[in-house]
Amino acid sequence: MLSIPISQQMAIGIDIGGTNTVFGIVDHRGEINYRGAITTNKHEKIEDYIEELYQAILPSLNQFGSDKLVRGIGIGAPNGNYYSGEIEYAPNLRWPGKIPLVKLIQERFNLPSALTNDANAAAVGEMTYGAAKGMKDFIMITLGTGVGSGIVVNGEMVYGHDGFAGELGHTIIIPGGRKHWSTGFEGSLEAYASATGVRLTAIELLEKDKNKPSLLRHYDLDEIDSRLVYDCAIQGDEIAIETYRFTGDVLGKALANFVMFSSPEAIILFGGLCNAGNFIFQPAKRSMEANLLPIYRNKVQIMPSELKESDAAVLGASALVWELK
Amino acid sequence: MLSIPISQQMAIGIDIGGTNTVFGIVDHRGEINYRGAITTNKHEKIEDYIEELYQAILPSLNQFGSDKLVRGIGIGAPNGNYYSGEIEYAPNLRWPGKIPLVKLIQERFNLPSALTNDANAAAVGEMTYGAAKGMKDFIMITLGTGVGSGIVVNGEMVYGHDGFAGELGHTIIIPGGRKHWSTGFEGSLEAYASATGVRLTAIELLEKDKNKPSLLRHYDLDEIDSRLVYDCAIQGDEIAIETYRFTGDVLGKALANFVMFSSPEAIILFGGLCNAGNFIFQPAKRSMEANLLPIYRNKVQIMPSELKESDAAVLGASALVWELK
Numbered sequence: 001m002l003s004i005p006i007s008q009q010m011a012i013g014i015d016i017g018g019t020n021t022v023f024g025i026v027d028h029r030g031e032i033n034y035r036g037a038i039t040t041n042k043h044e045k046i047e048d049y050i051e052e053l054y055q056a057i058l059p060s061l062n063q064f065g066s067d068k069l070v071r072g073i074g075i076g077a078p079n080g081n082y083y084s085g086e087i088e089y090a091p092n093l094r095w096p097g098k099i100p101l102v103k104l105i106q107e108r109f110n111l112p113s114a115l116t117n118d119a120n121a122a123a124v125g126e127m128t129y130g131a132a133k134g135m136k137d138f139i140m141i142t143l144g145t146g147v148g149s150g151i152v153v154n155g156e157m158v159y160g161h162d163g164f165a166g167e168l169g170h171t172i173i174i175p176g177g178r179k180h181w182s183t184g185f186e187g188s189l190e191a192y193a194s195a196t197g198v199r200l201t202a203i204e205l206l207e208k209d210k211n212k213p214s215l216l217r218h219y220d221l222d223e224i225d226s227r228l229v230y231d232c233a234i235q236g237d238e239i240a241i242e243t244y245r246f247t248g249d250v251l252g253k254a255l256a257n258f259v260m261f262s263s264p265e266a267i268i269l270f271g272g273l274c275n276a277g278n279f280i281f282q283p284a285k286r287s288m289e290a291n292l293l294p295i296y297r298n299k300v301q302i303m304p305s306e307l308k309e310s311d312a313a314v315l316g317a318s319a320l321v322w323e324l325k
Numbered sequence: 326m327l328s329i330p331i332s333q334q335m336a337i338g339i340d341i342g343g344t345n346t347v348f349g350i351v352d353h354r355g356e357i358n359y360r361g362a363i364t365t366n367k368h369e370k371i372e373d374y375i376e377e378l379y380q381a382i383l384p385s386l387n388q389f390g391s392d393k394l395v396r397g398i399g400i401g402a403p404n405g406n407y408y409s410g411e412i413e414y415a416p417n418l419r420w421p422g423k424i425p426l427v428k429l430i431q432e433r434f435n436l437p438s439a440l441t442n443d444a445n446a447a448a449v450g451e452m453t454y455g456a457a458k459g460m461k462d463f464i465m466i467t468l469g470t471g472v473g474s475g476i477v478v479n480g481e482m483v484y485g486h487d488g489f490a491g492e493l494g495h496t497i498i499i500p501g502g503r504k505h506w507s508t509g510f511e512g513s514l515e516a517y518a519s520a521t522g523v524r525l526t527a528i529e530l531l532e533k534d535k536n537k538p539s540l541l542r543h544y545d546l547d548e549i550d551s552r553l554v555y556d557c558a559i560q561g562d563e564i565a566i567e568t569y570r571f572t573g574d575v576l577g578k579a580l581a582n583f584v585m586f587s588s589p590e591a592i593i594l595f596g597g598l599c600n601a602g603n604f605i606f607q608p609a610k611r612s613m614e615a616n617l618l619p620i621y622r623n624k625v626q627i628m629p630s631e632l633k634e635s636d637a638a639v640l641g642a643s644a645l646v647w648e649l650k
Contacts, residue, residue: 151587161460165587167621171581171586185616260491260496263484296489
């Protein structure tokens with residue numbers, strides 16, 4: 001293996017989502033040479049799912065000559081545990097309990113494999129190919145349907161003693177605050193800084209000041225989502241702008257706490273909410289700085305991910321391969 | 326150096342406090358062979374302070390024969406920066422600005438040296454000689470006059486990109502809560518879970534329910550401190566017990582957030598407030614568990630330090646030496 005230069009080596013990245021499993025063959029610079037997808041929850045037996053995945057990836061493997069080396073497989077999956085190689089009780093997958101995914105994949109593909117959750121994979125991807133290249137200390141926050149996170153300290157992913165570190169979306173930022181629809185926690189970051197959180201904030205603001213005009217009032221409450229709020233914000237709608245300002249403010253408070261934990265060089269934001277750009281970045285930055293001790297101020301960059309959103313999951317998963325020992 | 330077995334090697338530990346500088350010569354198991362102290366702020370020039378320190382330590386060095394090796398010097402100091410080797414703007418030391426302490430110490434002693442802040446030193450000490458021996462992921466919280474912290478991830482201290490990681494006492498737990506007497510922050514952990522915090526909570530509770538009898542009412546407000554509150558708590562005083570229950574509750578909320586960051590095996594508590602034992606440990610544990618995602622529950626130990634309080638600072642400082650590369 002060592003005789004083949006890194007430029008000729010490839011990594012398979014597999015991202016297992018609740019609906020689709022997407023994969024790609026990626027070189028060391030983050031170019032995706034081959035892409036594909038299968039449906040995740042078609043098969044009752046996990047072995048049948050793995051077999052379909054194998055058959056889908058095989059043609060792309062056969063295209064490489066002996067001058068190339070496929071070095072391994074990286075997998076991002078909900079509740080993926082890096083240490084055990086198992087998916088543990090993922091609520092949106094049909095296979096119950098603990099799934100020994102790395103074991104099954106290694107047996108079928110005969111390639112070294114590694115697994116982690118989606119947000120950790122995103123952080124490894126950012127460190128390998130993206131905005132965090134060369135950084136030894138940074139935090140990645142994914143602001144999508146939920147809020148995920150991946151933390152890098154001393155150049156290494158923080159997995160914790162059990163593989164579950166980095167659930168920053170569930171840290172409590174406003175005790176007694178908004179109740180989370182799924183965990184039941186009151187005031188967790190995810191209750192505010194997720195797509196659902198933005199939607200709920202917009203609805204609260206519309207109801208709080210019923211006489212204030214807003215473009216959002218032209219829509220049914222069901223139609224209000226983070227994208228629509230953004231569309232209204234760029235048209236200057238005050239309630240829409242205030243929605244993102246409030247979201248950024250809560251996010252910034254959370255970021256300040258995170259900075260005082262690991263003092264990262266940068267915080268990299270990823271996911272749908274980042275499309276709101278400075279509507280969320282500016283208040284987040286302002287609120288973070290206001291809540292930091294002076295020794296941390298004006299040191300930590302808040303920056304958007306440099307990975308294309310559609311590729312990031314596969315890239316992140318593939319990046320695990322280069323870390324394989 | 327490598328020819329002398331570790332059992333014959335010694336480390337100098339120096340703890341620089343606002344009033345006294347204490348030091349000790351420590352073996353690899355944490356036995357202190359020699360102790361001493363000088364006054365910290367006697368000399369206007371830092372060089373004179375270092376010279377006095379050198380002259381104070383020299384006799385103990387001379388007692389060792391050539392079969393022993395003094396491997397280096399570890400220093401714990403307020404605002405000590407591991408990376409730069411400087412004490413940066415320490416409010417309670419008389420030397421202004423940045424003090425290049427490691428450089429000065431190395432020049433005078435001709436021994437490799439390392440510096441960090443007191444709380445980080447405590448964590449390294451606990452990992453080397455105490456309750457965290459063999460642990461790769463833990464968090465040390467010092468509950469004293471202030472609240473300090475040292476974080477270990479993957480078996481390494483978390484210093485962050487600039488050396489200032491781990492100021493968990495200043496994370497905001499109750500936004501808009503009690504104003505911190507020094508930082509001005511509202512609702513930081515230190516405003517509650519420090520000796521001053523306990524004192525303020527007791528006074529608040531006494532004033533809130535003026536008709537409730539309490540042993541604490543036999544004292545002037547000036548006399549109320551965390552020790553007195555403990556003394557009253559063991560006598561069954563309700564307000565005193567409630568003071569520690571509330572303190573533990575806030576601490577537990579903070580600990581839950583920290584656990585969801587780095588998923589440590591244990592949280593080790595150190596410092597004066599730990600003397601309150603289960604008056605603070607039990608509510609802290611209960612509140613931590615209640616604020617954790619299910620995947621973290623009943624996994625994280627909260628345990629007291631195993632280092633004697635009077636030795637811990639010197640032991641922690643000396644432990645830095647064994648980590649020297």
